[in-house]
Amino acid sequence: RRRAINSGAHLETNISLSIITEERGEKKMSSQQSQLDKEAALSSLPSEWPTDLTSTIAARVATDDQTVVVLDDDPTGTQTVYDLPVLTEWSEDTIDAEFDRGTPAFYVMTNSRSLNPDDAAALNDTIAQRLKTAAKKHGRRLSVISRSDSTLRGHYPLEIDVLARALQDAEGGNENDSTTSSIDGQIIVPFFLEGGRLTINNVHYVADGIYLVPAAETPFAKDAVFGFTKSNLLDYVEEKTKGRFKRDQVESITIDDIRKGGPDTVRAKLSKLSNMQPCIVNSATLRDVQVFALGLLDAEEKDKKSFLVRSAASFVQARIGLPKKPILGASVINSSNNANGGLVVVGSYVPKSTKQLESLLTLEELEKIEINVADLVGDTEKCTSTLNRILDRVQGAITSGKNTVVYTSRTLVTGATPAESLAIGNAVSRGLVSIVSNLKAQPRFIIAKGGITSSDVATKGLGIKRAMVMGQADPGVPVWSIGEEGKFPGMSYVIFPGNVGGDNALLDLVRRLSE
Numbered sequence: 350r351r352r353a354i355n356s357g358a359h360l361e362t363n364i365s366l367s368i369i370t371e372e373r374g375e376k377k378m379s380s381q382q383s384q385l386d387k388e389a390a391l392s393s394l395p396s397e398w399p400t401d402l403t404s405t406i407a408a409r410v411a412t413d414d415q416t417v418v419v420l421d422d423d424p425t426g427t428q429t430v431y432d433l434p435v436l437t438e439w440s441e442d443t444i445d446a447e448f449d450r451g452t453p454a455f456y457v458m459t460n461s462r463s464l465n466p467d468d469a470a471a472l473n474d475t476i477a478q479r480l481k482t483a484a485k486k487h488g489r490r491l492s493v494i495s496r497s498d499s500t501l502r503g504h505y506p507l508e509i510d511v512l513a514r515a516l517q518d519a520e521g522g523n524e525n526d527s528t529t530s531s532i533d534g535q536i537i538v539p540f541f542l543e544g545g546r547l548t549i550n551n552v553h554y555v556a557d558g559i560y561l562v563p564a565a566e567t568p569f570a571k572d573a574v575f576g577f578t579k580s581n582l583l584d585y586v587e588e589k590t591k592g593r594f595k596r597d598q599v600e601s602i603t604i605d606d607i608r609k610g611g612p613d614t615v616r617a618k619l620s621k622l623s624n625m626q627p628c629i630v631n632s633a634t635l636r637d638v639q640v641f642a643l644g645l646l647d648a649e650e651k652d653k654k655s656f657l658v659r660s661a662a663s664f665v666q667a668r669i670g671l672p673k674k675p676i677l678g679a680s681v682i683n684s685s686n687n688a689n690g691g692l693v694v695v696g697s698y699v700p701k702s703t704k705q706l707e708s709l710l711t712l713e714e715l716e717k718i719e720i721n722v723a724d725l726v727g728d729t730e731k732c733t734s735t736l737n738r739i740l741d742r743v744q745g746a747i748t749s750g751k752n753t754v755v756y757t758s759r760t761l762v763t764g765a766t767p768a769e770s771l772a773i774g775n776a777v778s779r780g781l782v783s784i785v786s787n788l789k790a791q792p793r794f795i796i797a798k799g800g801i802t803s804s805d806v807a808t809k810g811l812g813i814k815r816a817m818v819m820g821q822a823d824p825g826v827p828v829w830s831i832g833e834e835g836k837f838p839g840m841s842y843v844i845f846p847g848n849v850g851g852d853n854a855l856l857d858l859v860r861r862l863s864e
Contacts, residue, residue: 383552383580385561390549391633395608402612402639407670409646410453415490417454418480419665420473420512422462422503423800424807425846426496427827428543429666431674431820435829437808443815444479448487454669456496456818460804462503462575469504470511477515491516492649494668499541499661500555500848501564502575506590509535509659513625516657533654534600534622536645537582540632541661543825544849548631551601552580568700569848582629590627600628607631607640615644620652638667662825677820677828679862682841683793690716690747691862692792693855694806695756696781697799697847705798705855706756712856714863716746716753722760725780726773732780740784748790752863755784778805785810791837794862798855799847807844811836823858825849 410417419426427435435456436443447455457476461469477493484491493512497503513532540548545556546564554561555569563580564570570577579585583596600622606614622628632638642664648654658664665671683691695706710717724735739755746753757777782805785795795811797803807813807829816829822843829842845855 383563383566385549385554387556387559387561390561394549394604394633397634397636398608398611398640401636402643403670403672405670406639406643406646406667407672409643410669413453413490414488415492416448416452416484416487417492417494417665417669419454419456419494419496420461420476420508421456421458421496422498422508423460424458424803424829424844425800425825425827425849426458426662426665427456427818427829427844428821428825428846428849429541429662430669430671430827431818433818435816435818436814437816438814439476439479441479441482444476445483445486448483448489454665458804458807460801460808461508462497463801463804464504466504466507470507473508473511474515477512481516492668494658494660494665496660496662496665498569498575499539499544499546500567500569501539501553501577501585502569502572504575505659506535506586506593509657512657530625531655532625532657534619534626534628534656536619536628536630536656536658536660537586538630538632538638538641538658538660538664539582540630540638540663541825542635542663544661546661547633548582548629549604549633551582551603551629551631553582553585554580586627586629594627598626600626602628602630602641604631604633604637607637612640612644612647615641616647616652619645619648619656620654622654622656625657632663635663635667638664642667674820676824677822679864681819682822682828682843683862684791684837684840687791687793688750689790689793690749690751690753691794691796691859692743692747692785692788693752693754693756693796693798693859694781694785694802695754695798695855696777696802698757698759699799699847701850701852702798702847703759704852705850706754708853708856709754709859712752712859714751715859716742716751718742718753718755719758720755720777720780721758722773722777723758725776732776736780736783740787743784744788744790747788747792752859753792755781757781778802782806782809786812786836788836791840794841794843796843796845796855796858798845803844807842811842813842816842822862823850823854826854826858 437458495508517531547554553564555567565578565580579588583599586594586599587596630641725732743753785806797806813835815832819828819830822828827844831840
């Protein structure tokens with residue numbers, strides 16, 4: 350085991366055979382036993398439900414008295430939506446103002462995946478209490494979605510448990526009663542179409558080329574904070590809840606339920622849930638999630654059931670009946686009449702991000718600036734000197750019309766203790782943020798690579814408090830329009846998740862925005 354610190358993240362990585370072989374360009378996973386051939390697996394499933402339910406769900410949402418609030422544990426969760434606001438702070442006045450606008454659905458970007466459990470719990474409780482107060486004041490019902498990682502990382506079940514307790518009295522229960530819940534079910538929907546995250550026969554898969562790889566056999570499962578060993582979601586729930594819910598207590602909405610039975614079958618199963626019983630949702634297409642979403646709406650409206658949803662990004666799109674939108678063109682993303690170069694900030698240290706960075710660095714007409722992590726820790730004078738020098742280079746390159754990438758060194762820098770390692774991570778984060786926050790010239794575009802990096806750049810570097818999701822720059826890559834309070838109001842901000850896209854995805858996007 351080694352501790353890896355970069356981009357403000359604290360990553361402890363098991364150097365396993367699966368990762369080593371991927372880096373050597375050999376077979377990507379050490380075990381092929383439970384992988385599926387993707388094409389064969391999908392073709393063996395029943396035909397999809399015959400009706401597109403997008404407009405049906407949208408009509409329901411438009412006339413409903415519910416406000417849908419998505420608590421997003423990092424900024425990448427907006428990767429399937431558009432024309433929705435994102436709040437990066439959650440004061441009582443800010444939340445009340447969003448309800449006052451009559452917004453039917455909005456995001457609160459908590460970045461809780463970067464927090465320790467106690468802080469994540471306190472944050473979720475605070476936001477839930479404020480949402481509850483605002484909803485009551487404005488006469489609205491609440492539908493809360495806890496959006497997290499499609500590869501099953503994050504504070505589960507902690508966040509969903511905290512939300513259930515906090516929201517109980519909004520559903521007619523007692524938030525101080527830990528034995529029973531007025532919320533009938535916790536719904537687990539990790540399907541994410543653009544990232545190739547599918548759930549089939551209760552097993553959650555990550556698409557890898559022509560294969561579907563069980564999630565527990567991927568590098569994501571080795572996460573030091575949020576690691577897991579079970580790909581079958583029935584077992585995953587038992588593992589993560591430490592046996593509080595056994596696998597046979599977990600309900601399952603199957604592909605057959607969805608594709609053969611439709612919304613009525615989904616509703617019937619959901620209506621039997623009680624006392625926060627877990628229910629996992631199998632899905633292989635967006636249509637599957639739409640069918641489930643309509644069944645859930647029916648169970649809420651007709652059977653007076655209440656649910657909390659723990660999901661990846663695709664469920665939000667289905668839940669509010671949002672049609673697909675074409676990928677945004679360069680003319681929409683780029684700042685108009687801006688001859689400056691664009692800026693790419695890469696802090697994410699996951700293997701996919703490193704491969705994408707390596708590909709980007711092959712671009713000749715690009716100013717390439719590496720930040721040596723060792724220069725940012727220990728010696729304050731050296732750190733300041735390093736950042737000032739880099740800022741001058743960035744400023745000069747951008748104003749000359751040259752695209753620039755600033756990236757952290759790929760060599761691991763570790764501390765002797767977890768506290769020292771965390772301090773290194775915080776120093777790196779402050780360094781990246783200071784470069785963006787001290788820019789005088791507005792880049793033509795800004796791309797931040799990685800969840801924690803993009804969060805810090807958004808809130809601390811660009812001063813974003815409220816942004817509007819414009820759409821996607823690539824599948825699964827959201828674009829925000831910076832609000833009036835931000836550093837560059839109205840500018841596009843591209844959030845490139847660490848685990849999305851092929852090896853050349855970042856390179857291709859920069860090229861497209863440069864045309």
